[in-house]
Amino acid sequence: MECRDAQFYLRLRRHTTDELGPDVAGTLEGHLAICPACAADGRAAVSFDRALTAAMRAVPVPSGLREKLFTQAASAQGAVLRHKLYRTGGLVTAAVLLIGIGFGVFSSTRPKADSELLTRTATDQANDPAGSVGRFLAAKKLPDRLPMPFDYDLLVHVGTDEVQGQQVPVVVFRSSNGDSGFAKVYIFKSDSRFDLRGLQDAQGSHARAQVLVGQDKFRGATYVFVHTGRDLKPFLLNRNGGGNPA
Numbered sequence: 061m062e063c064r065d066a067q068f069y070l071r072l073r074r075h076t077t078d079e080l081g082p083d084v085a086g087t088l089e090g091h092l093a094i095c096p097a098c099a100a101d102g103r104a105a106v107s108f109d110r111a112l113t114a115a116m117r118a119v120p121v122p123s124g125l126r127e128k129l130f131t132q133a134a135s136a137q138g139a140v141l142r143h144k145l146y147r148t149g150g151l152v153t154a155a156v157l158l159i160g161i162g163f164g165v166f167s168s169t170r171p172k173a174d175s176e177l178l179t180r181t182a183t184d185q186a187n188d189p190a191g192s193v194g195r196f197l198a199a200k201k202l203p204d205r206l207p208m209p210f211d212y213d214l215l216v217h218v219g220t221d222e223v224q225g226q227q228v229p230v231v232v233f234r235s236s237n238g239d240s241g242f243a244k245v246y247i248f249k250s251d252s253r254f255d256l257r258g259l260q261d262a263q264g265s266h267a268r269a270q271v272l273v274g275q276d277k278f279r280g281a282t283y284v285f286v287h288t289g290r291d292l293k294p295f296l297l298n299r300n301g302g303g304n305p306a
């Protein structure tokens with residue numbers, strides 16, 4: 061194989077993964093093994109493609125723009141390649157390259173959905189609600205229990221909620237009254253991105269928010285109890301006791 065052919069196949073190899081076929085691939089590898097210039101070109105192409113892919117991953121692209129760019133790039137690239145090397149096939153090659161990068165970015169940035177993991181998490185929460193909340197809080201570097209004696213048999217959910225664009229840990233309980241009432245405990249770290257100064261209780265038409273700034277063991281965390289009903293009693297172990305955070 062001559063350098064000219066090797067260059068042609070190198071370019072083709074960049075744009076497709078398996079179209080070279082074993083014969084050509086073998087001959088090309090043979091040439092790369094004995095020709096330092098072409099071998100360097102091959103390595104440069106690979107590292108350029110990697111850098112390009114990484115750069116594309118790092119840039120958020122508004123929906124619609126990506127398709128537009130791809131369409132324009134495909135036709136521009138197609139024209140150049142058509143006039144240069146390939147009388148035919150340039151447009152197809154460019155399109156394959158662009159689609160390939162698109163799929164590569166798409167698939168490598170998306171985690172595989174795992175229903176078994178979700179089942180294990182749910183099982184853990186059902187078997188040991190208080191423990192699952194404790195482990196979650198500890199993982200978030202928060203005090204590993206809540207500053208009120210919640211009835212963990214009423215636990216519905218532990219996780220994070222998006223609040224004003226930030227992810228905030230939240231523990232959700234249902235009411236023991238048998239109604240649709242619920243209590244959500246949001247936990248804000250004092251070193252979070254929120255300005256917590258002046259955070260106050262609030263009253264809505266169907267819900268209240270009560271603020272508790274953590275002391276002692278709970279120092280460094282600010283708790284906001286958002287609940288339906290008058291107070292937190294329907295959610296606590298000792299339902300005859302005080303239903304308001306101290």
Ligand SMILES: [Zn+2]
Nearest residue numbers: 063066095098
């Ligand atoms: Zn060569």
